[in-house]
Amino acid sequence: MSIETKIRHYILENLMFTDDESRLPNDASLLDRGVIDSTGVLEIVMFLEDEFAIKIKDSEMLPENFDSVDKLVAFVLRLQAAA
Amino acid sequence: MCGIAGFLGSAVSSHAARSDLETMIATLSHRGPDASGFHVDEGIGLAHSRLAVIDLVNGDQPMSNPRGNVWITFNGEIFNYIELRKSLQAMGHHFRTESDTEVIVHLYDRYGDRFVEHLNGQFAIALWDAGRKRLLLVRDRVGIRPLFYRRSGGRLWFASEIKALHATQPEQARIDVHGLVQALTFWAAVEPDTVFAGVRNLPPGHLLAIDNDGREKLTRYWDWSFPEHGTPAPFASFDQAVGSLRELLVDAVRLQLRADVPVGAYLSGGLDSSAIVALIRNYTDTPLRTFSVAFEDAEFDESSHQQTMVRHLGTEHTMLNCRREDIGAAFPRLVSHAEAPVLRTAAVPLMLLSARVREAGYKVVLTGEGADEVFAGYDLFKEAKVRRFWARQPESRLRPKLLGRLYGYLESSPVANPAFARAFFGQGMDYLDRPVFAHMPRWTTSQRALGFLSDEVRASVGDWDAAAFHEKTLPPEIMRWSPLSRDQYVEAKSLMGGYLLSAQGDRAAMANSVEGRYPFLDHRLIEFGSRLPPQWKIRGLTEKHILRRAVADLLPESILNRSKQPYRAPDSSSFFTQGKPLDYVADLLGGDRIRRAGYFDAVRVGLLFEKCRAGRANGFADNQAFVGILSTMLLDDQFVSQGSS
Numbered sequence: 001m002s003i004e005t006k007i008r009h010y011i012l013e014n015l016m017f018t019d020d021e022s023r024l025p026n027d028a029s030l031l032d033r034g035v036i037d038s039t040g041v042l043e044i045v046m047f048l049e050d051e052f053a054i055k056i057k058d059s060e061m062l063p064e065n066f067d068s069v070d071k072l073v074a075f076v077l078r079l080q081a082a083a
Numbered sequence: 084m085c086g087i088a089g090f091l092g093s094a095v096s097s098h099a100a101r102s103d104l105e106t107m108i109a110t111l112s113h114r115g116p117d118a119s120g121f122h123v124d125e126g127i128g129l130a131h132s133r134l135a136v137i138d139l140v141n142g143d144q145p146m147s148n149p150r151g152n153v154w155i156t157f158n159g160e161i162f163n164y165i166e167l168r169k170s171l172q173a174m175g176h177h178f179r180t181e182s183d184t185e186v187i188v189h190l191y192d193r194y195g196d197r198f199v200e201h202l203n204g205q206f207a208i209a210l211w212d213a214g215r216k217r218l219l220l221v222r223d224r225v226g227i228r229p230l231f232y233r234r235s236g237g238r239l240w241f242a243s244e245i246k247a248l249h250a251t252q253p254e255q256a257r258i259d260v261h262g263l264v265q266a267l268t269f270w271a272a273v274e275p276d277t278v279f280a281g282v283r284n285l286p287p288g289h290l291l292a293i294d295n296d297g298r299e300k301l302t303r304y305w306d307w308s309f310p311e312h313g314t315p316a317p318f319a320s321f322d323q324a325v326g327s328l329r330e331l332l333v334d335a336v337r338l339q340l341r342a343d344v345p346v347g348a349y350l351s352g353g354l355d356s357s358a359i360v361a362l363i364r365n366y367t368d369t370p371l372r373t374f375s376v377a378f379e380d381a382e383f384d385e386s387s388h389q390q391t392m393v394r395h396l397g398t399e400h401t402m403l404n405c406r407r408e409d410i411g412a413a414f415p416r417l418v419s420h421a422e423a424p425v426l427r428t429a430a431v432p433l434m435l436l437s438a439r440v441r442e443a444g445y446k447v448v449l450t451g452e453g454a455d456e457v458f459a460g461y462d463l464f465k466e467a468k469v470r471r472f473w474a475r476q477p478e479s480r481l482r483p484k485l486l487g488r489l490y491g492y493l494e495s496s497p498v499a500n501p502a503f504a505r506a507f508f509g510q511g512m513d514y515l516d517r518p519v520f521a522h523m524p525r526w527t528t529s530q531r532a533l534g535f536l537s538d539e540v541r542a543s544v545g546d547w548d549a550a551a552f553h554e555k556t557l558p559p560e561i562m563r564w565s566p567l568s569r570d571q572y573v574e575a576k577s578l579m580g581g582y583l584l585s586a587q588g589d590r591a592a593m594a595n596s597v598e599g600r601y602p603f604l605d606h607r608l609i610e611f612g613s614r615l616p617p618q619w620k621i622r623g624l625t626e627k628h629i630l631r632r633a634v635a636d637l638l639p640e641s642i643l644n645r646s647k648q649p650y651r652a653p654d655s656s657s658f659f660t661q662g663k664p665l666d667y668v669a670d671l672l673g674g675d676r677i678r679r680a681g682y683f684d685a686v687r688v689g690l691l692f693e694k695c696r697a698g699r700a701n702g703f704a705d706n707q708a709f710v711g712i713l714s715t716m717l718l719d720d721q722f723v724s725q726g727s728s
Binding site: 013014016017018019031034036037039040041042043061063066 | 503506507527528531534535686687688690691694699701702703704
């Protein structure tokens with residue numbers, strides 16, 4: 001399963017409570033759509049750290065890294081490349 | 084405290100009328116286990132179940148005036164009945180009893196509908212004027228005592244609780260999806276709506292008159308009201324206001340201790356209940372008996388502060404240790420008393436506590452409820468203050484950092500992550516000039532539960548705008564008040580009246596035949612608080628500033644300077660033991676059951692269930708949705724399915 005598929009699957013199931021793929025365009029803002037609030041982002045952090053064996057610093061928990069599937073995928077790839 | 088029920092309309096016989104009343108009042112025996120009484124006459128039936136608190140011998144109801152042409156059934160207490168009685172006697176009225184009930188009928192004889200303006204108390208009243216063939220239904224100013232009504236079968240039925248309305252017509256018990264959507268958003272349906280189709284909730288501070296021809300006239304006799312923004316404070320100084328507040332607090336506590344049975348008090352360990360208990364200790368001869376809830380979870384537990392107060396005042400204290408499994412097991416019973424969806428479990432420990440109160444031989448407790456609304460104690464008020472301050476310079480990166488000083492008591496705080504707190508609380512800034520500005524973040528969170536509604540329910544509700552809906556219920560002058568006054572009004576009329584005084588107040592206590600009393604909600608204190616300048620209530624980011632000053636000499640420093648910790652209890656985790664759901668939870672939230680009931684989408688609920696089961700539901704949104712869905716399904720099971728079977 002690709003990083004993108006895993007992240008999409010996690011968000012659809014755990015934050016949007018649906019299996020309808022069409023409800024999550026990869027470039028959609030998760031904040032604007034009410035998918036995550038500031039506690040929701042902590043859930044995503046835990047998922048990413050467990051799933052992709054990465055460590056995320058507090059200073060990296062920014063909307064620029066977390067606010068869409070595309071941004072999350074790019075963020076994970078960046079961290080993996082740096083590891 | 085008591086339960087009332089009755090109907091306006093004809094009956095085939097007095098025997099049939101009496102039978103209907105007996106069926107209704109039997110459902111309210113928990114509210115009044117000491118006695119029951121009935122009055123049947125042409126076109127009217129009144130019933131009463133009594134919890135004897137004042138004039139234990141002669142206070143039975145329904146009760147009439149001396150001429151026998153005005154009859155009353157009444158739930159509640161009139162705290163100033165002694166003063167009213169004296170003034171009526173001076174005007175030539177003669178009394179047969181020592182009860183507060185009799186004072187009401189005499190007041191009605193003298194003042195007509197305006198009798199209610201003389202009452203200081205908590206009450207739901209049904210008054211039948213036989214001469215005018217006219218029924219009055221009246222509810223106290225802030226909604227402490229409940230009163231519901233419904234028109235059906237050519238009658239107008241009324242009762243303290245909805246179950247009494249359903250008792251004679253169980254087939255009419257249906258969930259109203261519009262009320263449900265309100266309850267899942269605002270924590271309670273907005274009066275007069277309820278979550279049950281056709282059932283109306285008499286709004287606080289209102290009087291409903293039903294005339295001989297069946298016409299209804301609803302009149303508001305009191306409301307929370309605030310001065311125009313910038314109005315100078317009507318006090319010579321802050322210190323003078325502090326002194327006046329102290330006098331009012333002492334008098335409110337003195338009045339509310341009136342009873343012919345022993346009175347206890349709740350002691351949460353916070354400022355408000357500690358202040359009440361300290362006032363009792365210092366200004367009355369009442370023996371101090373206090374009660375509190377403790378939790379095994381440190382996040383919710385305040386027992387160390389409770390012990391500080393117990394030592395400080397030397398009270399005889401009972402502490403209930405509440406575990407998650409206790410909450411899960413008792414939740415269905417709470418919902419059957421609340422008769423509405425609840426979004427949190429916090430009412431359950433209070434229901435368990437009232438059982439302890441009753442076991443200890445007490446029928447009446449004073450609590451600190453209301454201080455946060457009257458003197459601006461909630462973080463929501465401070466959060467709104469910061470957001471308004473920030474909105475003046477939206478580009479500021481320093482101003483939103485003040486949000487970090489809020490919600491320190493939460494493990495999964497909404498401000499734990501500064502970047503996302505900025506993004507989250509920055510939403511809704513376009514509501515800045517609307518009266519619901521402060522409440523939009525809370526409602527945005529609770530409204531995530533609407534995402535679990537079934538497609539059919541969503542279609543029937545349509546494109547519902549929560550903010551616009553709520554604003555229609557607000558007074559037109561509200562935007563002329565200070566921002567804090569607006570926030571206090573919305574808070575008092577949504578969460579306090581609909582939830583805190585209901586599911587978590589009257590219902591949680593009356594489930595065990597215990598009456599709660601709330602000195603901070605004495606209307607004289609509310610009116611006093613409303614006249615205070617906002618900065619005397621919230622100073623910087625310190626809440627309830629003037630209240631702290633008014634009781635400073637009565638409390639230990641550690642209690643006086645505590646930040647507000649809202650009373651909460653474990654939510655979704657209460658319904659699972661080591662990843663296994665309680666039997667009734669598995670049953671009610673199973674796919675078949677959800678589909679059959681029709682309110683929610685089975686797939687989405689299944690995913691939420693799994694997340695909660697796995698212990699991954701950390702935030703408010705998921706927990707509130709879970710508790711809201713489960714309580715709705717319990718209502719369906721207890722009222723709707725039972726009625727249709």
